[in-house]
Amino acid sequence: MMKKVLIGLLVFGACLQLLAQEANLLTNASFEETVERKIDRWRMELFADWNLYLNSGAEKCHIDIGQEAFAGKQSLRLHTIGDSGFCSANYAKKFPVSQGQEVTASVQVKGSGTGYIRVYFYDADGKRLKEYEMHGHKAGSDWQPIVMKFAVPAGVAALEYSLQTLRDNADVLFDDAKFLIATGDTLENAFLRVKINPRIGGGIDSFVSKKNNFEFTTPVSLGKNGGMMNIVLPEKRLPGLVGEIPFSRISTAGGKNVYSAKLDRGEYDGLHIQRSYYLVPDAAVVKVAVRLTNEGTKTLKISHRIQNRISSDNGVYSWPTPDWVTIFRQDGAPLNGLNNIVQDLFRAGWQARFYEKLGMSLVFEYDVSNVRRMYTFVGMAPTASSMEWYCREIALVPTESKEYTATIRLLDEQTQFYADPYGQKQNFEAIEPIEMPTPPAESPLPPQFKDYFIFSAGTGNLFQPEIGGYFTNVGTMKVYKNIQPRLIRELVNGYFNTIYPFRIFLEQYLLSQKTPEDGYLIGDLARKYDVRLIPSTIFMVRKDLDVDKYMQEEWPKKRVFVENQEFQNFLKQYDDRIQCVFTADEILPQNADVMLRMHQELKKYMPEHVIPIPYLNSSSTDLIPYVPVFIGDWYPIKRANSSGRNPWCVYPEFQRVVKLAGSKPVWFMPQGFGTYENYAFPTSGEIRLMLHLAVAAGVRGIAWHGFPNGHWPWMMNYNMYPYSHLGGGGQHAPSWDGVRDAGRTFATVGPLLSNGTVAPLPDNASISCGEYKSPNGYYQGSAVKLFAQRLPAGMLFLAVNQNPYGVEKATIYLPGNVFDLTALASAKNKIELTLASGDAAYFVCDASEEELQAVFQSRFRAEAARYVLLADRAKGAGIPTADLEALRKMPPAKALESLFAEFAKLEAAIQASPLGKTLAEMQEIRSALDEIDFRLGVARKLVVTADMEKNTKRYARWVPHQDAKYEAIRNRLARAFGEFYRITDLIDTGTFTPELAAAVTALVPQAREAAQEAHAWLDNHPDKAMIDDPYEGNANR
Incomplete structure (x- = not known):
C-alpha cells in the first residue's frame, strides 16, 4: 500500500514571497520624476524613463500629470478624445528574455473608460513582431489593479512595456506600474536550456544542449523514473518520499530558482527540503544546492542518494579512483549482464559521461566528503542510464541544517573520456563487459584454515647496505639474508x-x-x-x-x-x-x-x-x-584534498562483501602505507578502528599491504611508499602501536572470529555511551558501538570505540556467563569500559570449554613465539630460560598463565644483568633513529632536491645533497643505522659480549647527536613549511 505524504506548502505565502524577492524592472514606476514638457508632433516628453506617444495626434489625445496618486504624490494621465483616439506611455528600455520565462505586468488604474497594459514582442534582430500580449480593465472611482501574466513564447528575444488608452473617451490615471520577469521553471543561456519540474520532485526534467538540440535526460512522471538531481529518500526506496511530491518555487532572485517542500508525516516528519538551481550566464554549467533542515521535534536520521537519468548514446563513462581513472566504454554492443558499476573508494567527487558523436562530456561534480558511494546503471539505448551518488548518513537534531552542493557541467569539443587535471596524469583502467565463465565446484578449505585467523604481512625488499648492518655494498642477497630474519622477528613480536x-x-x-x-x-x-x-x-x-x-x-x-x-x-x-x-x-x-x-x-x-x-x-x-578465499583491499585513509579520512566506511564495505560471500571466508587487506598525494597515513587509532570494524563485519583474516617498506625515501630513489608502519629494516612509524595492539587482540580472539557468524544484537545485550562526531563529519553517532557474532556454542561481543583520535567510555550489559577476552578472566554482566582511540574490547558469553581452550591456545602460540625472541637474547648473556615444551604439555589456560610468569621472570633477570643496560641503550638508540627516519621521510622535499632527483638513477642511493652540512649529517645517520642493525642482529641471535656492550654505549651519543643535528637542520630550514604531515594534524595515539 502506498503511503500518503502530506506536504505543508503555504502556497499563498510563497507567492507573496516570490513577488517580494523579484525586483520590479521599471524605474519611475509611480511617475514622480518629471522632465521638461516637450511635444514633437506625436512624441512627447514629460516623465523620466518613459516615452509618451500621441498616436492619434494632439487633437484626439492628451497626456498629463495626474493629480491623484495610488503611490507617491502624482500619477500618469492618458486621455483619448472621442471614439478613435489612441495614446500610450512606453517604458524607455526593452528587456531581453528567453523562452519559458514567466512575465507579470501590472498597474493601478482609476478614472473613466478602459486602461490597458500591452507588452510588445521583439525578435533577436530587434524587429517588433506582430504578436503581443494585452489586457485591459475598466477604470472606476477607486484604484483597481490590472494584472497580466504570460510565459515568453518561442522566438521572442525582448519585451517592451506599454500603458495605453484606446477610444471610448477614456480618461484614465495610471500609477504604481510593475514589470516582473521570472525565469519560470526554465533556465536558459546561449549553451543550455534546463527545465525544472516542481510538480514532481523538484528535479531537472530537461537538459538540452542548444548547440545540437540534444536532450541528455528523460522527463519524470508519476510512476516513471527520469530527470536529473532527483533526491531518493530513503536511499533504498525509489522514487522515495521526495521523488513524487510537489515543490513550490519561492524565489528567482539573482537568476537562481529556489524551490521548497516539507514532509510533515512519518519517519521524516518536519524535514524541510530547499533546492536551488543557477545557470551560469556565460557557460554550460548548472550549479545546484540542496538544503535539508529539521523543522520537527525529533532527531532525523537521513540516508539519501542523488539520481541522474541520462542518455545511453554511445560513449565512455569515467570515474576517479585513487590509483587510476576507471572507464567503461559503451559502444552499443550487448552488455552481457553488466548493467551496474559501483565505486566505493574514489579520489575525488565527480562522475562523467563522454558522448562520442556529440564530442561532449556531461560531468557531475560534488563535495566528495558528503558521498560514500558512486553508482552507475548502464542502459542500452533508447533506455536511459543512471549516474548516482549515495550521500553519507547524517543525523539532524531539531533546527539543524545540512547543505549539499553539486555542479552539472557540459564540456564541448571533447575527443575522449573526461578526467580531471589530476586524473589526466594517471593511467586508466577499463571495465570490460564479459560473460563470466562457469565457476569451479566448491571444495572445503584445507585443514590449515580451520580455527586459524590470519594476521599477516610481507618481509619487504629494501637492499641498502646499512639496513643489512653493512657499510659497503655487499650484494642484494647478502643484505636480504640479514634483514628478512630481522623483519620476521619484528612481525612475530607484533603478534603476526x-x-x-x-x-x-x-x-x-x-x-x-x-x-x-x-x-x-x-x-x-x-x-x-x-x-x-x-x-x-x-x-x-x-x-x-x-x-x-x-x-x-x-x-x-x-x-x-x-x-x-x-x-x-x-x-x-x-x-x-x-x-x-x-x-x-x-x-x-x-x-x-x-x-x-x-x-x-x-x-x-x-x-x-x-x-x-x-x-x-x-x-x-x-x-x-x-576463489577459495576472497581477499579484498580497501584503503580509505585519504588526504583531505582527496576524499578524506574515513575509517568508519570499512564496516559497511565489508558487511556488504561478507554478505555476498556467504559461507566463503573474506579477508581484509588494510592500508599499511601513505603517499605524498592521494593517500594519507593511518594513525594508530584509525588502524585499530578499521581492523575491529572489519572483524565486526565478519572478516576472518587480515593480510596487510604496504609494509615492511621497500623504500628508504631519504636515502634512495625508489617509487614505493614514502610512509609505512614498518620500515624496510624494521623501523617503527609512530602508528606502529596500532598494528601491534590489534595483532595482540587477534592472537587471543582469532579462533572465535574464524568460527563466528555476524548476528544481530540480542535483546538482553545493550550499551550505554555518549555521542561522537568526527571532525570531518564522516561519522556521527554512538561513541562506542556493540557488535555480536554467533559461535557454535557461545556468543561473541565486541565493543568498538568509534573515535579514532581519543578515549571513550561506555557501559555494556551482557547476558549469561561473561568472559573478558582482554583480561582473560570472568567478568560481570555489567561492564564499565574505557577504550583507547579506535580500540575494542571483546567478550564471549556462555562459551563452551572447547572455545575457551582455543582462545588460550592461540594466545599461548603468539606469546611463546615472542618468548623465544627474548630467550635468544638472554642466552647470549648466559641467562637461563624456560622449557617451553614443558609448558605446552599443560592445559592451555595453565600454560598461558605459566608463560606470563616466565616472561616476567626472564624480563626481571635481563633487567638485572648487563644485557638489561645494553637493551635499554638499544631502545634509546632505536627511538632516536625511528623518529628521525620518519621525519626525514616527511621532509623529503627538503632532503631530496630537484637536482638530486634528476641525477640519481632509479633504485640507486641519492647523490650528495647540495648542502654539505646536511650531507654530513645524512652520512653520520646512515652509519648509525648500519651499526645499530649490525648490533641488533647479533644480540637478537644470541651474541652478547663486553665488546658489544661497549659498542652500544658508544653508539648512544653518536646516534642521538646525529638525530638532533638532523632535527635542527629541518627546524631551521627556510622552507620547513614544505614538510609534510601525513597524519594531517590528527592525534596519533
Missing part, C-alpha cells in the same frame, strides 16, 4: 602469525638462505616461531585476458618460479608451514578465465593442501565464486 616472504620464488634467494643442514633459513624461522608462510608473487596481471595467449607467452616465464629445484625442495621440507600461495594483485572479473587456468597449472607444482589465492579490490565481488 603468517608471513609472505619476499622473493621466495627466486632460486638465487633460496640459495642465499641455505643452512649447513641443507635447510632454508626462512623455513627454519617459520618453524622456530610457529608461524606460517605464504609464497607470493605476480603470476598474472590485468592485461592477461586471453587464455591461449597467456599460456603461450606468459606462463612459460612464470612457471620458472615454481619449477626450479630450490623452490621445490623448500616446499617439500616446509610443507607444514605453507598456508597458501598468493598469485595476483587486483585483477578484475574479465581476468577470471586466465586466473582459473593459471591456478590449474600452478597446483601441479604445489602440495595438495596449498591453494592459490589472488588478492583483489574489495569491489571485485564478481570473482567470489572463482
Whole structure:
C-alpha cells in the first residue's frame, strides 16, 4: 500500500514571497520624476524613463500629470478624445528574455473608460513582431489593479512595456506600474536550456544542449523514473518520499530558482527540503544546492542518494579512483549482464559521461566528503542510464541544517573520456563487459584454515647496505639474508602469525638462505616461531585476458618460479608451514578465465593442501565464486584534498562483501602505507578502528599491504611508499602501536572470529555511551558501538570505540556467563569500559570449554613465539630460560598463565644483568633513529632536491645533497643505522659480549647527536613549511 505524504506548502505565502524577492524592472514606476514638457508632433516628453506617444495626434489625445496618486504624490494621465483616439506611455528600455520565462505586468488604474497594459514582442534582430500580449480593465472611482501574466513564447528575444488608452473617451490615471520577469521553471543561456519540474520532485526534467538540440535526460512522471538531481529518500526506496511530491518555487532572485517542500508525516516528519538551481550566464554549467533542515521535534536520521537519468548514446563513462581513472566504454554492443558499476573508494567527487558523436562530456561534480558511494546503471539505448551518488548518513537534531552542493557541467569539443587535471596524469583502467565463465565446484578449505585467523604481512625488499648492518655494498642477497630474519622477528613480536616472504620464488634467494643442514633459513624461522608462510608473487596481471595467449607467452616465464629445484625442495621440507600461495594483485572479473587456468597449472607444482589465492579490490565481488578465499583491499585513509579520512566506511564495505560471500571466508587487506598525494597515513587509532570494524563485519583474516617498506625515501630513489608502519629494516612509524595492539587482540580472539557468524544484537545485550562526531563529519553517532557474532556454542561481543583520535567510555550489559577476552578472566554482566582511540574490547558469553581452550591456545602460540625472541637474547648473556615444551604439555589456560610468569621472570633477570643496560641503550638508540627516519621521510622535499632527483638513477642511493652540512649529517645517520642493525642482529641471535656492550654505549651519543643535528637542520630550514604531515594534524595515539 502506498503511503500518503502530506506536504505543508503555504502556497499563498510563497507567492507573496516570490513577488517580494523579484525586483520590479521599471524605474519611475509611480511617475514622480518629471522632465521638461516637450511635444514633437506625436512624441512627447514629460516623465523620466518613459516615452509618451500621441498616436492619434494632439487633437484626439492628451497626456498629463495626474493629480491623484495610488503611490507617491502624482500619477500618469492618458486621455483619448472621442471614439478613435489612441495614446500610450512606453517604458524607455526593452528587456531581453528567453523562452519559458514567466512575465507579470501590472498597474493601478482609476478614472473613466478602459486602461490597458500591452507588452510588445521583439525578435533577436530587434524587429517588433506582430504578436503581443494585452489586457485591459475598466477604470472606476477607486484604484483597481490590472494584472497580466504570460510565459515568453518561442522566438521572442525582448519585451517592451506599454500603458495605453484606446477610444471610448477614456480618461484614465495610471500609477504604481510593475514589470516582473521570472525565469519560470526554465533556465536558459546561449549553451543550455534546463527545465525544472516542481510538480514532481523538484528535479531537472530537461537538459538540452542548444548547440545540437540534444536532450541528455528523460522527463519524470508519476510512476516513471527520469530527470536529473532527483533526491531518493530513503536511499533504498525509489522514487522515495521526495521523488513524487510537489515543490513550490519561492524565489528567482539573482537568476537562481529556489524551490521548497516539507514532509510533515512519518519517519521524516518536519524535514524541510530547499533546492536551488543557477545557470551560469556565460557557460554550460548548472550549479545546484540542496538544503535539508529539521523543522520537527525529533532527531532525523537521513540516508539519501542523488539520481541522474541520462542518455545511453554511445560513449565512455569515467570515474576517479585513487590509483587510476576507471572507464567503461559503451559502444552499443550487448552488455552481457553488466548493467551496474559501483565505486566505493574514489579520489575525488565527480562522475562523467563522454558522448562520442556529440564530442561532449556531461560531468557531475560534488563535495566528495558528503558521498560514500558512486553508482552507475548502464542502459542500452533508447533506455536511459543512471549516474548516482549515495550521500553519507547524517543525523539532524531539531533546527539543524545540512547543505549539499553539486555542479552539472557540459564540456564541448571533447575527443575522449573526461578526467580531471589530476586524473589526466594517471593511467586508466577499463571495465570490460564479459560473460563470466562457469565457476569451479566448491571444495572445503584445507585443514590449515580451520580455527586459524590470519594476521599477516610481507618481509619487504629494501637492499641498502646499512639496513643489512653493512657499510659497503655487499650484494642484494647478502643484505636480504640479514634483514628478512630481522623483519620476521619484528612481525612475530607484533603478534603476526603468517608471513609472505619476499622473493621466495627466486632460486638465487633460496640459495642465499641455505643452512649447513641443507635447510632454508626462512623455513627454519617459520618453524622456530610457529608461524606460517605464504609464497607470493605476480603470476598474472590485468592485461592477461586471453587464455591461449597467456599460456603461450606468459606462463612459460612464470612457471620458472615454481619449477626450479630450490623452490621445490623448500616446499617439500616446509610443507607444514605453507598456508597458501598468493598469485595476483587486483585483477578484475574479465581476468577470471586466465586466473582459473593459471591456478590449474600452478597446483601441479604445489602440495595438495596449498591453494592459490589472488588478492583483489574489495569491489571485485564478481570473482567470489572463482576463489577459495576472497581477499579484498580497501584503503580509505585519504588526504583531505582527496576524499578524506574515513575509517568508519570499512564496516559497511565489508558487511556488504561478507554478505555476498556467504559461507566463503573474506579477508581484509588494510592500508599499511601513505603517499605524498592521494593517500594519507593511518594513525594508530584509525588502524585499530578499521581492523575491529572489519572483524565486526565478519572478516576472518587480515593480510596487510604496504609494509615492511621497500623504500628508504631519504636515502634512495625508489617509487614505493614514502610512509609505512614498518620500515624496510624494521623501523617503527609512530602508528606502529596500532598494528601491534590489534595483532595482540587477534592472537587471543582469532579462533572465535574464524568460527563466528555476524548476528544481530540480542535483546538482553545493550550499551550505554555518549555521542561522537568526527571532525570531518564522516561519522556521527554512538561513541562506542556493540557488535555480536554467533559461535557454535557461545556468543561473541565486541565493543568498538568509534573515535579514532581519543578515549571513550561506555557501559555494556551482557547476558549469561561473561568472559573478558582482554583480561582473560570472568567478568560481570555489567561492564564499565574505557577504550583507547579506535580500540575494542571483546567478550564471549556462555562459551563452551572447547572455545575457551582455543582462545588460550592461540594466545599461548603468539606469546611463546615472542618468548623465544627474548630467550635468544638472554642466552647470549648466559641467562637461563624456560622449557617451553614443558609448558605446552599443560592445559592451555595453565600454560598461558605459566608463560606470563616466565616472561616476567626472564624480563626481571635481563633487567638485572648487563644485557638489561645494553637493551635499554638499544631502545634509546632505536627511538632516536625511528623518529628521525620518519621525519626525514616527511621532509623529503627538503632532503631530496630537484637536482638530486634528476641525477640519481632509479633504485640507486641519492647523490650528495647540495648542502654539505646536511650531507654530513645524512652520512653520520646512515652509519648509525648500519651499526645499530649490525648490533641488533647479533644480540637478537644470541651474541652478547663486553665488546658489544661497549659498542652500544658508544653508539648512544653518536646516534642521538646525529638525530638532533638532523632535527635542527629541518627546524631551521627556510622552507620547513614544505614538510609534510601525513597524519594531517590528527592525534596519533
